[in-house]
Every structure is written in C-alpha cells, then in structure tokens.
Amino acid sequence: MIKFFRKIRQGLLTENKFSKYLLYAIGEIVLVVIGILIALQINNWNETQKNKQQELIILENILQDLKNDKVGLNDIIERRKSKVASAEIMASYYNGVKIKKLSDYYFHWTNVLYWEAHNPRNIAFKELVNSGNVSIIKNADIRNSLLEINASYDELFDVRQHMYDDYTLYLYSPYSEIINYEDGIKVWSNPNIEIELSKEDVLVALKNKAIKNGFTLASFNNNLLKDQLIQILKNVELTITLIEKEIKK
Template sequence: MIKFFRRIRQQLLTENKPALPAGRFSKYLIYAIGEIILVVIGILIALAINNSNQNRVTKEKEQIYLAGLKNEFETSRLKLIQLIEVNRQNYEGAKEIMGHMFMDTVSITEVQFSKLLFGSFASDIAFNPNNSLLNEMINSGSLKDISNTELRKQLTNWISTLEDIARQENELGVHREKVVDIIRINENSIRTIMDLSGVSQELGLPMANVKMSNLKLLESTEFENNMLIFILTSYSTEKNHYNPLMHHLNYILQLIEAEIK
C-alpha cells in the first residue's frame, strides 16, 4: 500500500518539473507532504494490524475462559442438584419422625427410629461450587475479557450470592446441632443409633451388648421444638435459597453457552 502511494507521488513530481525556482519549492513541498502522508498511512495500517491481532488474541482468550467457566458451572449444577436432594431427604425424614411423636402407643420400632435419626441428621449441608477459574479471573482482573456485559455482572453477583447461601447453611447447621445435642445427653444413646442403622458394622465397630432406647425422645417437647425449627430452616433453605440459586446458575450457563463460538 505504501509503495503504491510512493509511486504515485514520484510520478507526479516527474510530470510536474518546475521551470522556475518557485516551482522547485513547490516540488519539495509536495514531496514533504507526500512523505508525511505516507508516514501517517503507515502508522494507521500498523495500528489496524496491531488492533486486529490484539482483538484476535482477546477473543481466543475469552473462548478459553468461557469453556472453562461452562465446565465449572455444569459441575456446580450437579453438586447443587445432589445437595437439594440430601437436604430434602433430611427434612422429610424429620417430618416422618414428627408423625410418631406424642402418640398414645409407640408407632415405630427402635430400628426404624434409629435409621430415621441417622438419615436426617448425619449429613451436613454445604454447597461447595467449583469456582477456581472464576476466582482466578476476578483476582487477576481477567473478568474484563468477557465481552458480554450481562454475563460479567452475573458472574460478579454469583460470588455475593454464595456468601448469602453460606450464611443460611450455617444457620441450618446450628439448628441441626441443637437436635443432635439432645441425642448426645446421658439419657439417650448415639451408639444405639449407629448399631441399629448399620453404621457400626460399616465402620468395623463392636456392637453394644445392651441397647439403650431412644424412643423416649418421641415424648420430649424440647426435642419436638428443635425438630420443628430444623424442618422449617431446611425447607426455607431449599425454597428461598437453593431454588433461586439453581435459577441463577442456569441463567449463567445460558449466557455462557450463547457466547461460545
């Protein structure tokens, strides 16, 4: 391109040979202007090439990030699905226990009660999403390489949403511990729960020769009150926190997939 303009400039100078000194000045003026134009054109072309290369590198980098984020959020989605199911099993088991409380006659066996207690209170509830790439992008400032403004906003909001989820899970854990604390006291037996639910055998622990009954918990108002709070908190965790979180996660995945080329 530059050579092309240079040939035109030289041709003009050759065809317009001055006959007077003033014409000679005009020739040099045209020559100088031509050189300036060529330099400017060269700079503009170089900038265009550089910008084009930079845009290409940025786009390639963005696609790598998008593929990694898609993988992370798909894994997090599977984890959240499993966690919702565990949380639901916990409060459904607790609700089943509530159905046997303060009955005129005992309506559940020690084995059934032990299995329900273990199934409802053995598992902590904590969402542990895969955020290593997202955290790296935020810490390094690479989140700006995501061109979709809405996606950048949702990725930033995702971190603050997880903090809210953690607070709710911590509250749920406190109420779970209050129920477990009642079972821990001297009048009840965790050993019976472990033996009759099959946990002792799985861990290779010796079975107790004498089983202490936990059925008296079914007539404890303190136990009932803490169970009710646990059920309410577990249900709220699913409906008011996990379900909106799943919606948020699916929306982010939708935005990511739309940007992947």
C-alpha cells in the first residue's frame, strides 16, 4: 500500500504536475489524520468498555456486601430493641417495681450486659476507597449513597464506643463484685432453667446507684444506636436498589 502511494507521488512529480501533487499530498495527510482519529476513537471505546466492565465487577461485589450487611443490620436492630426493653425493665426495678421472679432480674441484666456489635460488610467499597478509585463508579447517586453509609457508620461507632465506656463504668465493674455472671448467662441462655439464684446479691445490686444509672444510660444509648442502625438500613436498601438498576442497564 505504501509503495502504491509512493508510485503515485513519483508519477505526479515526473509529469511535472506539482499542483496535483500538492493536492494529493494534502489528501494523503488528511487520510493519515483521519486514520489516527479513528484509531484513537477505537482505543477510547475499548478503554471505556474495559472501565465499564471493571465498574460492573466492583458494583456486583459491593452489592453482595450490602446484601450481607442488610441481614446483619436487621439482626442487630432487633437485638438493640431487646436490650432497650430489658434496660427499661431493669431501671423500673430500681424505681420500686417489684421483682416477681429472681430469674427475670438475672435474665434482663445479662441481656443488657451481653455485648453485641455489628460491623459492616463493606470490604469491596473500602478497597475502592483505599485505592483512590471511587470515581470509577460513574453513577453519582450510588457513589454518594455509599459514602453516606460509611460516614453514618463512623458516627455509630463513636456512640457505640461511648456506650461501652458507660457499660464498663456503671455496669461491668459494679456487677463483677456483686453477682455471679455464670448464673446470669445460664438464665439468659435458657430462661426456663431451674437453678438456685442469690436473692441477697440482687438486694445488694438494687442498692447500687451506679448500676441504676447504668441501666438508664443503657436504655438511652441502645435506643440511639437502634435509630442510627435503622437509618443506615434504609440507606443500604436504597443503595441496593440503585446498584441493581445500574447493573441491569
């Protein structure tokens, strides 16, 4: 092909047809430029397809993480509700409500003190953030929603740490010197179990103002965490819907 064009140029020069040669040369340059532009366009298209494929893989991984996270969120929300209910019952004992069964006291204080925490399944998105490639997600709504979920978890972790500090100060430390934890765990694991429980220990615990304050704080903080978790769950469900729509495009 190159020899063919070269012969044409040589023929035009030999025939002393400079104007035609000039036009031909310009045309040849135009063809070369067009060829380069087409090549660049193809290259850009290939790169776009490659990035799109990579984005889809990332979105599918994030989607799976979010679905797993949704299951965990539903579970911990129910557990927070249970802890709020138990903390309110425990606080009522310290406000004069009569304890009908010793096992009730043991069950509810163990239910509150048993530490449970939910950690998000956001491995794929964290890797994306750490690599600095968040911009590969082109859908701004998805990107912003994922960042919002991350920020919400950071806020939740702060509250959770504060609650753990309260637990340690007002509940774990005082109770460790008064009541047998093993008995509480047995009753919590099986509320219908028949074991001998110490009424004397309960009476001592009922006189402890730190413990009373601990259950008041436990009710407040578990309720706060529950509300934060519900909001995160809503954002997770919304993001799942957005990603599923994006993948189907």
